[in-house]
Amino acid sequence: YRTTPEMFQAKTQAMVDKYKVREETDLKIPVVAPPPGSDVYLMGRVYMWWPMLELEKGQSYRLHLSSIDLQHGFSLQPLNINIQVHPGYESVMTITPTSSGEFGIVCNEYCGLGHHTMTGRIYVVDRT
Ligand code: CUA
Numbered sequence: 371y372r373t374t375p376e377m378f379q380a381k382t383q384a385m386v387d388k389y390k391v392r393e394e395t396d397l398k399i400p401v402v403a404p405p406p407g408s409d410v411y412l413m414g415r416v417y418m419w420w421p422m423l424e425l426e427k428g429q430s431y432r433l434h435l436s437s438i439d440l441q442h443g444f445s446l447q448p449l450n451i452n453i454q455v456h457p458g459y460e461s462v463m464t465i466t467p468t469s470s471g472e473f474g475i476v477c478n479e480y481c482g483l484g485h486h487t488m489t490g491r492i493y494v495v496d497r498t
Contacts, residue, residue, distance in 0.1 A: 375438035382411035414442035419490025443479030
């Protein structure tokens with residue numbers, strides 16, 4: 371879908387304000403636990419994936435991915451799921467995590483000097 375960096379950032383911020391459960395790292399990156407079935411926003415920007423997500427195993431979410439500056443590459447590890455992320459466009463997909471644990475996100479599209487430090491994190495928790 372078409373979007374704008376301003377619109378996408380506003381939606382991401384609204385989700386963080388509503389569902390933040392803690393902060394992590396020296397950068398105080400919010401960890402957000404939105405309810406199952408909800409819309410989840412993940413923003414690429416120089417040089418991080420923001421915020422961190424905490425999802426429940428076996429539950430479905432609508433994941434919205436976009437960038438607010440340059441082109442980035444969302445790469446979910448260790449599953450090796452790769453999605454191109456462009457400013458001005460929002461990719462929306464339904465995801466259902468099937469195993470719990472900690473999953474890393476790296477950027478696999480060169481986006482500048484900090485490219486190799488551009489990481490993110492998704493936690494999947496088992497509440498059953
Ligand atoms: Cu973002 Cu490389």
